[in-house]
Amino acid sequence: MTITQLTYVLAVAEYQNFTKAAEKCFVTQPTLSMQIQKLEDQLSIQIFDRSKKPIELTDVGRKIVSQARNIVNESYRIQDIVDQQKGFIGGEFRIGIIPTVMPTLLPMFLKTFIKKHPKVKLKIEELTTEEIITRINDGHLDAAIAATPLENANIKERVLYFEPFVAYVPNNHRLKDKKILEVSDLDIDDMLLLEDGHCFRDGVINLCKGFKDQTDEHFQLESGSIETLIKLSNEGMGMTLLPYLHTIDMSESAKQNLHHFTAPSPAREVSIIYHKSELKMQIIEAMQEVIASVVRGAIAFRNVQIVSPLAK
Structure with missing residues (x-):
């Protein structure tokens, strides 16, 4: 068997279609089909049940795909070893960033990173945490930036910074006159939240539930951004919580509605995450270094309490 054959198998397993898999592998469909058939003949088993639409893995096929993913990933490590030996930081690097981090962090570090490491070709996608985990495990992302800890055995995490939660309280709200808030002041029933699927939403829910015995998730309103x-909130629909970096470029009038928390301030942990196989570590370390340097000047908070991003 060959690495190429295993790569074709992984593509068909993902797309459940020989034609789509061939397109993604940049080969003709007959070539891909012939190589997979050759592998099945060699092993005297069927990896795919072709009678199903879409194509499905057989029971033994699932086990083969799991092992094939490990083998293909390990084969990439050879090039990594060579690159690290040469001190080379370059090549394609696919990274996912969660929506509540992308608009604030990316403009802070992207220009600096590109200037410092011009041989790296970044491919950046805005993805939810769930999508990121799936793509890292499938080998379609080299790394990601997300709220942690994720408690996933296949994923390693390197903390980049701790970002405090800041309350945005409109003038008609019951807490408008209390500039320094306690977490116990929060009431989830008058809190505006992001839509389901955002880990920042889950962090806010976990924060409120940690200090109030709330089991009924009765929300007034949810939004996508x-x-x-x-x-x-400005329309009087309730208060909301914001990640600290989202407040830096606010207008002076909007900043009048910001309320900080007493120490230790609730905060989220933001990390660069990657598969435990640790591929392309030289680029991951370079990105971690650049981000840490630019964020250090923006976030000086140290006394924080980390709020879990995991939905309870």
Whole structure:
């Protein structure tokens, strides 16, 4: 068997279609099919049940795909070893960033990183944490930036920074006159939240539930973006919580509605995460170094309490 054959198997397993898999592998469909058939003949088993639409893995096929993914990933390590030996930091690097981090962090570090490491070709996608975990495990992302800890055995985490939660309280809200808040002041029933699927939403829910015995998730309103939450709050629909970096470029009038928390301030942990196979570590370490240097000047908070991003 060959690495190429195993790569073709992984592609068909993912796309459940020989034609789509061939397109993604940049080969003709007959070539891909012939190589997979050759592998099946050699092993005297069927990896795919071709009678199903879409194509499905057989029971033994699932086991083969799991092992094939490990073998293909390990084969990439050879090039990594060579690159690290030469001190080379370059090549394609696929990274995912969660939506509540992308608009604030990316403009802070991207220009600096590109200038410092011009041989790295970044491919950046905005993805939810769930999508990121799937793509890292499938080998379609080299790394990601997300809220942690994720408690996933296949994923390693390197903390980049701790980002405090800041309350945005409109003028008509019951907490408008209390500039320094206690977490116990929060009431989830008058909190504007991001839509389901955002880990920052789960962090807010976990924060409120940690200090109030709330089991009924009765929300007034949910939205898909932090900017919309702020606008809705200004319309008197409730208060909301924001990640600290989202507050830096606010107008002076909007900053009048910001309320910080007493120490230790609730915060989220933001990390660069990657598969435990540790591929392309030289690029991951370079990115960690650049991000840490640019964020260090923006976030000086140290006395924080980390809020879990995991949905309870």
